[in-house]
Amino acid sequence: MTTLPSGCIQQRDKETYAIRTTPTSGMVTPDDLETVARVARKYNIPQIKITTGQRLALIGLKEEDVPQVCAELPFPIAGHYVQACLGNRWCNLGVQNSLAMATAIEKRCASIPVLAKIKMGVSGCPTCCAESYVRDIGLIGTRNGWTLVVGGNSASRARIADVLATDLSTEEALDLIDRFLTFYNENGKKKQRVSRFVNEKGIDAIKEALL
Numbered sequence: 001m002t003t004l005p006s007g008c009i010q011q012r013d014k015e016t017y018a019i020r021t022t023p024t025s026g027m028v029t030p031d032d033l034e035t036v037a038r039v040a041r042k043y044n045i046p047q048i049k050i051t052t053g054q055r056l057a058l059i060g061l062k063e064e065d066v067p068q069v070c071a072e073l074p075f076p077i078a079g080h081y082v083q084a085c086l087g088n089r090w091c092n093l094g095v096q097n098s099l100a101m102a103t104a105i106e107k108r109c110a111s112i113p114v115l116a117k118i119k120m121g122v123s124g125c126p127t128c129c130a131e132s133y134v135r136d137i138g139l140i141g142t143r144n145g146w147t148l149v150v151g152g153n154s155a156s157r158a159r160i161a162d163v164l165a166t167d168l169s170t171e172e173a174l175d176l177i178d179r180f181l182t183f184y185n186e187n188g189k190k191k192q193r194v195s196r197f198v199n200e201k202g203i204d205a206i207k208e209a210l211l
Contacts (some may be wrong), residue, residue: 004017018057054084094141
């Protein structure tokens with residue numbers, strides 16, 4: 001039997017699989033896209049879907065092809081993701097560099113083991129195009145720095161994230177995310193999403209422990 005990577009999902013036909021590959025901050029180059037297209041043609045992958053989390057879902061893979069497809073794609077296969085808007089590098093409304101922050105988060109946090117999948121959103125201004133308030137961890141750029149929110153969820157048990165801290169520098173925000181993830185891992189339950197953890201623990205208790 002083929003060893004399938006974590007996050008590989010069997011499809012409705014009970015024969016084929018889907019994988020989701022994660023470009024950093026949702027940014028791709030022409031070479032990246034050409035590589036994805038080449039892999040899709042090589043393995044006769046019938047469908048590619050751009051997900052709401054700025055990932056590429058390759059759908060309809062044969063079980064025996066999954067490991068090689070994962071090896072040939074230009075992006076990692078991961079359960080977590082960091083969603084980002086264009087920020088002040090490209091957008092007229094952006095006041096913080098959301099793309100650079102998202103890249104820094106991925107480099108810093110990708111290897112940290114967590115109790116359940118983590119979805120993050122980094123928005124370069126309060127318009128919040130990266131949906132930061134409905135992500136497990138969210139950052140919103142302001143003229144005074146970053147606002148860090150935790151515990152959001154956009155699923156059937158929807159929840160608006162609570163504000164953990166405001167006016168953070170980039171390094172302060174990254175450090176607080178590190179400490180929050182450690183606190184979550186040490187005090188949460190296995191497979192408990194961050195939104196349920198924050199709702200159960202209470203944002204005041206989390207602030208008291210971390211700030």
